[in-house]
Amino acid sequence: MDDLALIRRAQSGDATSFAALLDLYYDTIHRFAWKWCGHAANADDIAQLACMKLANSLAQYRFQAAFTSWLYRLVISCAQDWQRSQQRHAHVELPEDVPAAGQGAAEQSIYLLQLLDQLVKLGEGMKETALLVHGEGLSHAEAGEILGVSESTISWRVHTIRKHLNESEAPAEKRG
Amino acid sequence: MKDQGIENYLENLATPAPDPEARERAKRAALAEFARAQAADNILAFPRQESSDETRLSRESTSYGSASMKRFANRGWYAAAAGIGVLGLGLIWALPNFRKYGQELSHTELPATAQLPERPADAAAGASAPEGARAPEDHDSSSSPAEPLAEPPLPEPPPPELESQPPANATRHFAGDDQGAVDAGRRDAANEAARRRDESGQSEVDARALADSRQRESKSLGALADQAARAPVAPAPPPPQQPAANKGTGSITVTGMRRELEKSKRDKSEAAPVDAITAEDVGQFPDSHIAESLQRIPGVQIAKDEGRDRFEHFEINPVHRVADAPVSTFSADVDTASYSFVRARINEGSLPQNDAVRAEEMINYFDYAWPAASSRETPFEPTVVVGDSPWGKGRKLVHIGIKGYEVDRNEVPDANLVLLLDVSGSMNEPNKLPLVIRSMELLLGSLKPADTVGIVVYAGAAGTVLEPTPVREKDRILEALRSLRPGGSTAGAEGIERAYQLAEAHFRKGGVNRILLCTDGDFNVGIDSTQALKSFVERKREKGVYLSVLGFGQGNYRDELAQALAQNGNGVAAYIDTDKEAQKVLVQEATASLFTIAKDVKLQVEFNPATVSEYRLVGYETRSLEREDFNNDAVDAGDVGAGHTVTAIYEITPAGVTGSVDEPRYEQNRDKDAAKRAAGSRGGRDEYGFLKIRYKLPGERTSRLISEPIPLRTGTQTANVRRDVEFSTAVAGFAQLLSGGKYTGSLTYGDVLEQAQSARGEDRFGYRSEFIDLVRRAQKLGE
Numbered sequence: 001m002d003d004l005a006l007i008r009r010a011q012s013g014d015a016t017s018f019a020a021l022l023d024l025y026y027d028t029i030h031r032f033a034w035k036w037c038g039h040a041a042n043a044d045d046i047a048q049l050a051c052m053k054l055a056n057s058l059a060q061y062r063f064q065a066a067f068t069s070w071l072y073r074l075v076i077s078c079a080q081d082w083q084r085s086q087q088r089h090a091h092v093e094l095p096e097d098v099p100a101a102g103q104g105a106a107e108q109s110i111y112l113l114q115l116l117d118q119l120v121k122l123g124e125g126m127k128e129t130a131l132l133v134h135g136e137g138l139s140h141a142e143a144g145e146i147l148g149v150s151e152s153t154i155s156w157r158v159h160t161i162r163k164h165l166n167e168s169e170a171p172a173e174k175r176g
Numbered sequence: 177m178k179d180q181g182i183e184n185y186l187e188n189l190a191t192p193a194p195d196p197e198a199r200e201r202a203k204r205a206a207l208a209e210f211a212r213a214q215a216a217d218n219i220l221a222f223p224r225q226e227s228s229d230e231t232r233l234s235r236e237s238t239s240y241g242s243a244s245m246k247r248f249a250n251r252g253w254y255a256a257a258a259g260i261g262v263l264g265l266g267l268i269w270a271l272p273n274f275r276k277y278g279q280e281l282s283h284t285e286l287p288a289t290a291q292l293p294e295r296p297a298d299a300a301a302g303a304s305a306p307e308g309a310r311a312p313e314d315h316d317s318s319s320s321p322a323e324p325l326a327e328p329p330l331p332e333p334p335p336p337e338l339e340s341q342p343p344a345n346a347t348r349h350f351a352g353d354d355q356g357a358v359d360a361g362r363r364d365a366a367n368e369a370a371r372r373r374d375e376s377g378q379s380e381v382d383a384r385a386l387a388d389s390r391q392r393e394s395k396s397l398g399a400l401a402d403q404a405a406r407a408p409v410a411p412a413p414p415p416p417q418q419p420a421a422n423k424g425t426g427s428i429t430v431t432g433m434r435r436e437l438e439k440s441k442r443d444k445s446e447a448a449p450v451d452a453i454t455a456e457d458v459g460q461f462p463d464s465h466i467a468e469s470l471q472r473i474p475g476v477q478i479a480k481d482e483g484r485d486r487f488e489h490f491e492i493n494p495v496h497r498v499a500d501a502p503v504s505t506f507s508a509d510v511d512t513a514s515y516s517f518v519r520a521r522i523n524e525g526s527l528p529q530n531d532a533v534r535a536e537e538m539i540n541y542f543d544y545a546w547p548a549a550s551s552r553e554t555p556f557e558p559t560v561v562v563g564d565s566p567w568g569k570g571r572k573l574v575h576i577g578i579k580g581y582e583v584d585r586n587e588v589p590d591a592n593l594v595l596l597l598d599v600s601g602s603m604n605e606p607n608k609l610p611l612v613i614r615s616m617e618l619l620l621g622s623l624k625p626a627d628t629v630g631i632v633v634y635a636g637a638a639g640t641v642l643e644p645t646p647v648r649e650k651d652r653i654l655e656a657l658r659s660l661r662p663g664g665s666t667a668g669a670e671g672i673e674r675a676y677q678l679a680e681a682h683f684r685k686g687g688v689n690r691i692l693l694c695t696d697g698d699f700n701v702g703i704d705s706t707q708a709l710k711s712f713v714e715r716k717r718e719k720g721v722y723l724s725v726l727g728f729g730q731g732n733y734r735d736e737l738a739q740a741l742a743q744n745g746n747g748v749a750a751y752i753d754t755d756k757e758a759q760k761v762l763v764q765e766a767t768a769s770l771f772t773i774a775k776d777v778k779l780q781v782e783f784n785p786a787t788v789s790e791y792r793l794v795g796y797e798t799r800s801l802e803r804e805d806f807n808n809d810a811v812d813a814g815d816v817g818a819g820h821t822v823t824a825i826y827e828i829t830p831a832g833v834t835g836s837v838d839e840p841r842y843e844q845n846r847d848k849d850a851a852k853r854a855a856g857s858r859g860g861r862d863e864y865g866f867l868k869i870r871y872k873l874p875g876e877r878t879s880r881l882i883s884e885p886i887p888l889r890t891g892t893q894t895a896n897v898r899r900d901v902e903f904s905t906a907v908a909g910f911a912q913l914l915s916g917g918k919y920t921g922s923l924t925y926g927d928v929l930e931q932a933q934s935a936r937g938e939d940r941f942g943y944r945s946e947f948i949d950l951v952r953r954a955q956k957l958g959e
Contacts, residue, residue, distance in 0.1 A: 022202075040195065
C-alpha cells in the first residue's frame with residue numbers, strides 16, 4: 001500500500017516522506033483533536049503536539065495495527081497530556097473562549113463542549129470511546145484496540161453512553 | 177442537533193477546516209523534530225549528542241520572546257556538562273519556567289545538590305549552566321554557579337511573527353461578527369493559551385512551537401555545543417533532581433547507563449538508612465518482575481496480587497452461645513464454584529483470597545454416601561452424625577447430610593436449554609471460549625435426543641446462533657458451537673433478553689426450561705444494573721425459566737454476581753477451570769444440575785441449652801437466613817437437583833465443657849434456669865438439638881417440612897458414611913485453614929492431609945485424590 005510504503009520511507013529517515021505523511025494525516029489528526037477538545041486553537045496545539053510526537057515515535061510503529069489505529073492512540077495520548085498540562089494550571093475557562101467562528105459554529109461548539117463535558121463525567125475512557133465509535137465510525141473492536149481495553153468494554157461503554165446521554169438529550173432517538 | 181442522539185451528532189459533526197497557519201506551524205515543528213530524532217539515531221555514542229539536546233533547548237528558548245527568555249535565563253541548567261563523557265545515549269528533557277518559582281527553588285533543590293561534596297560544582301556549573309541559560313551569543317560569559325537562578329534575565333527580542341501579533345489583552349472579544357476580529361481573536365487566544373502554559377511550566381509545546389526560528393541558530397549553537405563538549409569537566413555533576421510534580425515548575429531528567437551508575441552511588445550514599453534501587457540494578461537482578469526487585473529493598477513489601485476476581489465479602493460465622501441465640505437458620509447451597517476457583521488459584525501457585533473460600537461450597541463439591549431418599553414426594557432423608565471435633569478439644573462436630581432423591585435419567589422430563597455464551601474478546605484464552613465449547617459438547621452427550629438446545633451469544637457478534645434444535649441433530653449443534661469465535665464487530669446488548677425469548681418461545685410445560693450462561697465475568701448481557709438483572713432473572717424464574725451460571729477463566733471473574741444470578745434463577749453456579757471439571761458438572765452431575773427436585777430448601781437447627789453451650793456453623797455465611805424466614809415461603813432459598821448432596825457441619829461445645837465465650841456474670845441464673853427447663857422438656861436430656869428442613873416441590877408454592885432430632889449419640893453408621901464424615905471434616909478443616917484458621921486451633925495442613933488420605937475411599941473419579949494433592953500444594957504455599 002502507498003501509505004505503508006510512505007511510512008517505511010519515513011521510518012528510514014526520509015524527511016520528504018514524513019512531510020507527505022503529515023500532509024496526508026494532518027486533517028485526521030486535527031479533526032479528532034477538535035472533536036476531542038471542541039476548540040479550534042486548542043485543537044491546533046494538540047495537533048501540533050501529535051505531529052511532533054509522530055516525528056519522534058514513528059520508528060516505533062511496527063505495522064501490527066492499522067496505522068490510523070496507531071495514530072488515534074497517539075493523538076489521544078497527546079490530547080490527554082495536553083489536558084493534564086492545562087489542568088495543572090487550573091485556570092477558569094473564560095466563556096468568550098468558547099465560540100470559534102460564526103454563529104452556527106459557535107452554537108455547535110457550545111453543544112459539543114457540553115457533550116464532551118457530560119462524557120467526561122460518565123467516567124474514564126467514555127469520551128474517547130464515543131469519539132472513536134461515533135465520531136470516527138470505528139468498530140468496537142478497533143476502538144478497544146486503540147484504547148487498550150476489551151471489545152466488550154467498548155460495547156458496554158457505548159451502551160452506557162447511549163443510555164445516559166440519549167435519555168437526557170434525545171428521548172426520541174431510536175436505538176442504533 | 178439535540179434530537180439526533182449522540183451517535184448521529186458526533187458522526188455528522190462538521191469539523192472546521194484546520195487553520196492553514198497552524199497546519200504549517202505544526203508541520204515545521206514536526207519536521208524539525210523528525211530531523212532531530214533522525215540525528216539522535218545516527219549520532220550515537222558521541223558526546224556531541226548531549227550537547228545537541230542542549231542546543232535544542234537553547235534554540236527553543238530563543239523563539240520565545242522576552243518573557244520566555246527570562247525564564248530560561250533564570251533556569252539552573254546544570255545538566256549539559258553532566259552528560260559530557262557519558263555515552264551519547266543520554267536524553268535531556270526539560271520543562272522550563274522557573275521564573276515564578278526561581279527564588280523558591282534556589283532555596284530548595286539547588287542547595288541540596290550543591291552540598292554534595294564530591295561534585296566539582298564550580299567548574300561544571302561554570303561551564304555548563306550559563307550556556308544553556310542564556311542566549312547563545314553569551315555563552316562565554318560566566319556567572320556565579322552558586323546562584324544561577326538569581327541571575328538577572330537577559331532581554332531578548334521576540335521573534336517577528338509573535339511580535340506582529342496584537343498585544344495579548346487588546347483583543348479579548350469574540351463577537352464573531354467580523355472575520356478579521358475573529359481571526360485576531362483566535363490568534364490571540366492561542367497566544368494567550370501559550371502564555372498561560374508557559375507560566376504553568378508546560379512550555380515544552382510552545383518551546384517547540386516556532387521551530388523555524390530554531391533553524392537560524394542551529395549553526396552557531398552547534399559550535400557552542402562543541403565548545404561545551406570540550407569544557408574541562410571530568411566528573412559529571414548530577415543534574416538537579418526535581419520531581420516533575422514539584423510545584424508544577426519543571427524537571428530535568430537525564431537517563432542513560434552512566435547516569436544510572438552515578439545516581440546509584442549517590443542515591444545509596446544519601447538514602448541511608450533506606451536503601452534505594454535504580455533501573456540499572458533492576459536490570460541486573462534475576463527477578464521476573466519489577467515488584468520482586470523492589471522487595472529487595474529492606475522494608476519494602478509488595479503484597480501478592482490477589483487477582484481482580486470479585487467475591488462477595490463475608491465474615492466467618494462466629495461462635496454463638498446457645499443461651500443467647502439457640503436457633504440457626506440457613507439456606508441449602510449446592511454450588512461448587514468456590515472449590516474450583518480455589519483449586520485453580522492454588523494450582524497457579526498462590527493461596528486464594530479469603531472471600532473466595534466458601535467452606536460449604538468446598539464441602540459440597542464432593543459426593544458423599546448419605547443415604548438417598550426413597551420417594552420424590554419426600555426428596556430428602558437427612559443423615560445426622562455426631563463425632564468428635566478434630567480441631568477443638570472436648571467439642572463435637574454435628575454433620576447434617578442430605579442427598580436429593582435420585583431421578584433416573586430416563587425419568588427426567590425433556591429439556592429446553594438455551595446456552596447464552598459470552599464470546600467477547602476477553603474469552604479468547606484457552607481456558608475460556610475453547611473450554612466453553614468443549615464443555616458444551618460434553619453436555620450434549622448427557623442430554624436426551626428429544627432435548628433441544630439453542631445458542632445465543634453476546635458481547636461480540638450478538639444474536640441467535642442456533643434456534644432450539646433437538647439433540648438428535650447433534651451435528652448441527654456441534655457445528656454451531658465450533659463456529660463460535662471470540663471477538664467480533666457488532667455489539668450485542670440484548671443477549672439475555674434474547675435467550676429468554678428463545679427459551680419462552682420453546683417453553684416445555686412440565687419440562688426443564690433453563691438458560692445456561694457461560695461467561696468469564698463479563699455480564700454485559702444487556703441489562704446494566706446488577707439489581708435490574710437480578711430482578712429480571714427472578715421474574716423469569718416465576719415464569720418457569722431457570723438460569724444457571726458457569727464461570728470460566730480468571731482475572732475478571734465476578735463470582736458474587738454469578739452466585740446472585742444463579743440463586744435468583746433457581747440454578748447452580750459452577751466454576752469450570754478444566755475439562756475434568758466440565759466433565760463433573762456437565763456429565764456426572766448433569767441431571768442434578770439440570771433437574772431440580774426441591775426448591776427453596778431451608779435448614780434450621782434449634783440447639784438444646786441443657787446439652788449444648790455453644791455452636792458454630794462451618795460455612796454458609798452467604799446463605800444465612802433470619803430465624804423468621806424459615807417459615808416464610810416468600811423467602812427464596814437454595815435449590816437442590818436430583819442426587820445433589822448437601823452437607824452442613826456444626827461445631828458444638830457440649831454443656832459442661834469449657835467454651836470459648838465467657839458465661840455472663842449477671843445472668844448466670846437465667847441461663848441455668850433455661851438449661852433446667854430445657855432439660856425437663858421432651859427430649860431435653862438426650863438431644864443436642866432439633867433439625868428442621870423446609871422445601872417446596874417443583875411447581876408447588878407451599879413448603880413442606882421434614883424434622884428430626886439430633887441425638888446425643890447417633891446410631892452406628894455404615895462404613896461409607898463414617899468415611900465420608902471423615903472426608904468432609906477434612907475438607908471443612910482445609911477450607912477453614914485457607915480462610916485464616918480462626919477457629920481451628922492447632923490444626924495444620926498436615927493434619928488435613930492425613931485425615932483426607934485415610935478417608936479417600938474408592939474415589940472413582942479421582943476428585944478426592946485431587947483434593948489431597950491440593951492440600952499438599954497449599955501446604956507448600958503456606959510455608
